[in-house]
Amino acid sequence: MFRAFRRHWKEAVTGIRRHWAMSISACFAITLTLALMSVLLLIILNLSQITMDLQDEVKVFVKIDNAVAESDISQIQNRIYAIDGVSEVEYSSKDNELDKLEQEFGESGKMFEIYRENNPLSRAFIVSVNQGYSIADISSKVALIDGVTEANFGGATTERYIEGLSKIRNGGAIVILALTALAIFLVSNTIKITIYAREEETAIMRFVGATNGYIRGPFLLEGIFLGILGSIIPIILTIFGYDAFYNMMGGKLITGILQLLPVFPFVGYLSGALVGMGIIVGFVGSLISVNRNLRWKR
Amino acid sequence: MILELSDVNKIYPNGVNALHDVNLQVDEGEFVYIIGATGSGKSTLIKLIDGEEIPTSGTVVSVGVNVGKLRHSRVPLYRRNIGVVFQDFKLLPQKTTFENVAFALEVINMSDLEIRKRVRHVLNLVGLEDKAKAFPRELSGGQQQRVAIARAIANKPKILIADEPTGNLDPDTAKGIMELLNLISEREGTTVLMVTHDKNIVEQFRHRTIRLENGYVVADFQKGGYDHYVSGV
Numbered sequence: 001m002f003r004a005f006r007r008h009w010k011e012a013v014t015g016i017r018r019h020w021a022m023s024i025s026a027c028f029a030i031t032l033t034l035a036l037m038s039v040l041l042l043i044i045l046n047l048s049q050i051t052m053d054l055q056d057e058v059k060v061f062v063k064i065d066n067a068v069a070e071s072d073i074s075q076i077q078n079r080i081y082a083i084d085g086v087s088e089v090e091y092s093s094k095d096n097e098l099d100k101l102e103q104e105f106g107e108s109g110k111m112f113e114i115y116r117e118n119n120p121l122s123r124a125f126i127v128s129v130n131q132g133y134s135i136a137d138i139s140s141k142v143a144l145i146d147g148v149t150e151a152n153f154g155g156a157t158t159e160r161y162i163e164g165l166s167k168i169r170n171g172g173a174i175v176i177l178a179l180t181a182l183a184i185f186l187v188s189n190t191i192k193i194t195i196y197a198r199e200e201e202t203a204i205m206r207f208v209g210a211t212n213g214y215i216r217g218p219f220l221l222e223g224i225f226l227g228i229l230g231s232i233i234p235i236i237l238t239i240f241g242y243d244a245f246y247n248m249m250g251g252k253l254i255t256g257i258l259q260l261l262p263v264f265p266f267v268g269y270l271s272g273a274l275v276g277m278g279i280i281v282g283f284v285g286s287l288i289s290v291n292r293n294l295r296w297k298r
Numbered sequence: 299m300i301l302e303l304s305d306v307n308k309i310y311p312n313g314v315n316a317l318h319d320v321n322l323q324v325d326e327g328e329f330v331y332i333i334g335a336t337g338s339g340k341s342t343l344i345k346l347i348d349g350e351e352i353p354t355s356g357t358v359v360s361v362g363v364n365v366g367k368l369r370h371s372r373v374p375l376y377r378r379n380i381g382v383v384f385q386d387f388k389l390l391p392q393k394t395t396f397e398n399v400a401f402a403l404e405v406i407n408m409s410d411l412e413i414r415k416r417v418r419h420v421l422n423l424v425g426l427e428d429k430a431k432a433f434p435r436e437l438s439g440g441q442q443q444r445v446a447i448a449r450a451i452a453n454k455p456k457i458l459i460a461d462e463p464t465g466n467l468d469p470d471t472a473k474g475i476m477e478l479l480n481l482i483s484e485r486e487g488t489t490v491l492m493v494t495h496d497k498n499i500v501e502q503f504r505h506r507t508i509r510l511e512n513g514y515v516v517a518d519f520q521k522g523g524y525d526h527y528v529s530g531v
Contacts, residue, residue, distance in 0.1 A: 209375065209377040211375070298351070
């Protein structure tokens with residue numbers, strides 16, 4: 001196993017050295033693709049984070065009348081559940097509401113502790129809504145239920161915001177897929193040229209009894225190697241570029257409420273993903289070429 | 299019996315009918331010439347035996363393997379039983395003599411130590427032990443063919459197929475190659491199938507001779523010789 005790997009590695013390096021111009025151009029193609037991919041991933045992952053943050057606001061906050069008996073709470077909960085589009089109804093006691101209030105104010109939140117005994121806050125339900133349902137409609141329906149004093153939600157703008165973000169995300173994912181396909185195509189073309197250049201060699205290999213797997217080996221290694229090589233520059237750009245961007249923005253997006261993902265360990269994961277993409281692209285690209293060019297000869 | 303063709307027909311996708319009802323049996327250790335004009339079906343016959351082509355009908359059974367029925371992935375394993383020598387040598391120009399022969403053993407995953415032993419042995423057999431470090435361009439045509447033969451027999455194949463091995467060589471050099479092939483046949487007990495249209499060689503080194511014409515086996519003569527089989531004679 002290791003013996004074959006050593007021999008394949010030797011052939012792969014020879015292959016790259018013999019077609020260095022072509023190899024460099026394939027590397028460059030992978031570099032460009034991965035760099036673009038990195039930018040898109042940065043945008044998409046940050047948007048996902050922001051979306052998640054915003055998602056919390058797409059909840060209906062329902063205040064319960066203090067006159068409602070503790071035993072009737074679950075009845076109200078069931079009625080809210082019965083509304084079309086409601087996915088979750090979470091109950092929050094007076095104590096819990098006070099805890100949340102204290103948390104929001106951080107250090108100085110302790111000052112609310114004096115209200116612990118005689119809590120003026122209302123008991124509440126936090127209602128989550130399935131995607132595709134109008135939060136405004138559901139909110140107004142909840143408000144009609146007996147024992148509910150108030151039903152609030154983050155507002156229709158938030159809702160539209162999230163929809164917009166998810167469109168950007170989906171668009172980005174499609175662009176990434178297209179870029180991947182393009183990079184695979186470029187790698188497979190490079191490997192095809194290596195294969196042509198070594199056609200005689202592989203023909204002889206077949207005559208002396210080399211298995212298909214053995215013949216494929218060096219080409220696949222070459223593709224993987226090109227993929228790794230091509231991912232180096234994008235990784236460096238990602239690490240330093242995102243760090244610089246993060247510092248420039250002060251870790252926030254325009255509005256200031258929207259947090260960017262912290263540089264570490266985020267760029268680490270992203271670098272891993274880029275190397276992985278490089279390897280996959282190189283492997284698949286050369287596999288396509290090798291399979292196509294080995295098959296027609298017995 | 300090491301090779302048996304039964305009712306073999308080969309029609310290429312372009313409609314050319316290269317072989318008609320070929321029946322052929324070769325015993326282990328035999329030396330057999332296959333002669334015939336260009337387009338008589340010699341190359342097709344070789345390709346059916348080494349697994350490059352699949353018979354349209356009939357069976358080719360070689361070293362106990364039904365060659366036409368082999369899956370693509372199994373062909374290489376079958377080929378380890380066969381050595382092939384070509385008219386144009388097909389050596390790798392950027393590899394030395396030693397490396398060219400070793401290459402054939404590397405791909406079947408032999409250990410480095412075994413490879414060195416085996417390569418030295420076959421280079422000795424073909425008389426090129428002193429050319430191990432030479433590149434093909436530094437060798438004469440005859441020497442290059444000897445390297446090719448060394449590569450073909452390195453893996454101790456049961457059958458050696460030689461496709462016009464003397465076609466590119468002058469008569470004296472060709473004679474040397476023939477002596478080598480005879481030596482291999484005798485000393486290693488390898489079955490040799492040699493395609494040729496060199497009249498002199500077939501006359502000089504007498505072996506069983508099979509003559510093809512337009513895809514038919516028109517003669518199969520145990521004692522050999524060329525002139526007896528010219529059509530119409």
